[in-house]
Amino acid sequence: MAEYGGWVKLNGKDYIIDISSYKSQDLVDFSPRGTVAGQSIIVSELGLYQVMLQSDWRHGFGFQFYEDALGYLQTDGQVDTRHPNIAMLMTQPTSTDTVAATKEGFTVFDGRVYSWGSTGTSISGVRTFANSTWDDIGDSDAADYGIVNYLLPTTTYMFVAVDGARLQKLDTADAATVAGLSANSTDYKWLIIHNGNIYAGKDASNIVYYDSNTDLSQLAGDPADDTNEITVGQGGYPVLGAMSFMGRLFVFRADGMWEIGEDNIARMILDYRNEASSDNFRSWANLNSQIIYPIRDKLYSWNGVRVVEVTPQALTDTFPYTTYGLFDNFVVFQGRLYLTARTNETTYEEHILCYDGVGWHKMAEPLATGAGSVTGMGYDSVNNRLWYHVSDTENTTWYIPFQDRSDYPSADFPTSGAHSLITSRLDMGFRRVKKSTPSVLVGATNLNATRYLRLYYRLDDASTWTPWGGNDSVSNIIDSDGVTELFNPLDESYTNSIEYNHMLLRTDFVTDTAANSPILEDLMVRFLMRPDTNYGHSFAIVGAEGAQFGTAHYDDRTVAQILTDLRIARESKTPVDFTDPFGIEHKVYISSYNENAIEYHGETRGDVNIETRILVNVVEV
């Protein structure tokens, strides 16, 4: 049986120590402060636990780690995070039209909403929403319109760009007549008002015509009728559309953005020839004096001087990361850009996203089955609605109402489905240090027994969400206004804590009444940083020839040999083995080494024999 108490083993050699000199001490601080967002201090308890606070989500989704006080990872379902200091449910969409025809766009003329797009059986390419129903609009021959490429409203007329056919105009009584100079005035793809003219681009062509007559009676459609046509570049790329921006007229092709100058010559402004694609410039919009446009699956913003990428960040924090592409249907109103985007998943989803110039927010999930697409979207300033059309196994037109005289969502919230807000990875600034959390506090309002929040958590690399407080479906519910503390993360039976390197919190929003939404105001996590503990050991080695402790440990090395062995251990670049007086083994470095001569004893075996006391500090690694 080994005999302990008077010796240690260091770097493979035994040493007799003065046992009364042995000390051991923890080297790592008990609980250093974590780095959390600056405002967290206002919920400090001034006690043992530190508190992390998040009470604003306006920087939107896509933040994998909690480095932005106003960011989070993602939302599921319909959660509105656009407003300061709250997160709540978003207004649910309402279905209005299910006829078998695809709507490609929406506009407002004479106080009514109109759509344009493809046709169905006895379905016109132009339809209008009046008296709470969608109705067909007939053409100049009182027949249904064929496919319509574009509608341009003015005060007097709305021009109808019929695909492959003569331009027409509707008056305010929806009476249709032909427009344009002649029978050649056909097949326009887009129209725009700029510089006292209406410019019109031919479908699948890079030729643009223009006319200054209010009724477009002189708008030509063929060089034979108008030799002043504008040719936008060469190379066979058709002009997809146009935008009047900062007093200048810009047109878009798959190879870049061009400007039609006052001299009616088109010049390339932004060059994407090496990325020319049918996905380029699928849509565009002017947000806060910046043109936002897609190039393949990236989004860019151009302010007339500089291009900046504004593509939304990834939605998930694990491989394979879910990202957005195929940006389309750009609509700007109330200072925000709304668009549709498709995920990169095999069973893709299409979502309506909102960009406020800083953060991206998911507003709705129109498609989730990996089929179909959102074909058109438009803002209706008369009814204050965002209209969109979904074409998958059937065609459905939806709208999301917005609230008059308020920025907050209209009170028609979803009473079914999963609607969640998922935080970033809460790592408290130290990703590899364990944290211990006994409870969280949730600040919320507008709650009751049937309108509540539910809290779940996910630790480190886990893939499943665990209800806070076990699987009793009760402990994790917050259903009273104010700040609610949820204890016992593991189950409801005893006080406990969870330990993690990082944690994600998921808050579910549940309501049984469409007129009310639970309001999340604050998420507060109480935690202690709990770094791994290492110890330091200090002892004095007896450096004497023939020293003996007990019967098992006899040191017959000369003092010089003992010192040499210790210096080699001190010099070691790799950790050395250390057995403490209790017989416990550690990997250590010698952090401090101090030789103190005691008494001279002449020479022994060729070495000077000076009895020495050596103070040694070792630190565990």
Added chain:
Amino acid sequence: MPVFKRAWPTERLIKPGLRTRIFIPQRPERVVQISAGDAIREDAITKDTYWFTLHRKGVRRQKVGVDPLEARAVPEAQVKGYLHERILYRFLTEKLRLSGVFTFQSSFEGGRSELGGMVADFLFFNWKFVINVKGPTHYMFLQSKKDEEQEGILAEMGFTVFYVDLPTIESEYRLEEWARRVFNLASSRGAGLKSDTSVDSPDSGNQQALIDAISDELADVDTYLDYVIAYSV
């Protein structure tokens, strides 16, 4: 022998044409700075009991992390400037994605030669506006008048000046609201600041008239003292 003049009628100075600019007097002598920390014996005041460590401030907790404010700032090695300027720099480039739209020059670097020596921390040349971080000295009388003068001169050059104070930069929420207004970004009406640590004293508004009156009195004294300092060097 000091020469005394009447106080500057600053409102008349912010006009085009020949004029006298406000001169901010510099200290005639630099004060020798001694770090107070050097004079404190830490071991004498933080002695713990050998068996337990307890302070009235709570359990000792080492501050080993990054300063929350510094964590929001662009590193000084990358951008030379004061802490609050570097926080705003990072906010503008990373959150508002405005890199390349503005140029930055810290106020400690003097002034901009392209603006005739004007101080413009963040210059948005094409957007014709300037953001200046309003540090503590900007609330002193003479410096505040100097700010007014520079704002007037920049206005003549077509630039609008926006000021942002330090508490606004220190609060993520205040900075967010301020930026959304300056850059015309979407913001809800009645934005809350309930999570803000830097709100004003609740009763300060009631004393505003008194504060204004005292401030006016002090301003006159301050102007006189500025002259004394300026002309006695």
